[in-house]
Amino acid sequence: MDKSTKLINELLVQLFNDVLQIEEQSLKNGVLSDLSITEIHTIESIGMYSERTMSEVAQKLKITVSTLTTAINKLIKKGYVERNRIETDRRVVLIKLTRKGKLAFRIHQRFHGEMINNAIEGLTLEEEEILISSLSKINNFFKEKYELV
Template sequence: MKNSEYILNELLVELFNDILHIEQNELKNGVLSDLSVTEIHTIEAIGMYVPRTMSEVAADLKITVGTLTTAINKLIKKGYVERKRIEEDRRVVMVELTKKGKLAYRLHDKFHKEMIQATIIGLNEQEEEVLISSLDKLTSFFKEKYKLTNSKEK
């Protein structure tokens, strides 16, 4: 393995692990101490503005509706999510964030924005483009190799 490949491997593994660790610590030590990383990502998948079906959220998270149901039940008990059935078809279950859930969403979004700002600070426009292109290639590789879909494309 070339030195640059070794360095990139080390950086990517360390970065992935650090992001997960930092995210967990931020939750544990902050106002959202009752949430896990998985729960905050469920809140993120539900989104801020429109109720979503359980199927849509499960697909975005790449989990089954049954697994999501367990997570949603916990989030309802904690006061972050509400569940409703639509009158036209009682089989369809909609979920949406409560006021507390929207606050959690905003705080997590702020964490991500700060992370991105720290990543690009000091980069010129060309360097930003190279970084974006490189990460896009890496993302495409994983999507192709592991048959992943981008929830943002739906």
């Protein structure tokens, strides 16, 4: 591995780990201290504005419906999500965020916005464009190489 490749690898691994750690600390120390990172990402996958089927959310999270069911049960108990069945087909389960869930969604979105704004603060427009282009290329590579959707 040449020097450049090694450095890029170290930076990507460190960046990934740091973002997860920052998210964990932010959740523990904030108003969402009763949520785990997995739970906040589940809330994020449900989305703000419409009901989603359990299958849609499970697919988006790349987990099984049974795994999602466990997570949703916890989020329902905590008051972040509500679940309903379609009357015409009782097999279809719809989930949506409660008012508390929508607040958690907005707080997490704001956290990400602030994190990114702080990270790119001081970059020129050209540097921002290069960063976006580079991250897009890396992202596309991983999606194609590992068949991620």
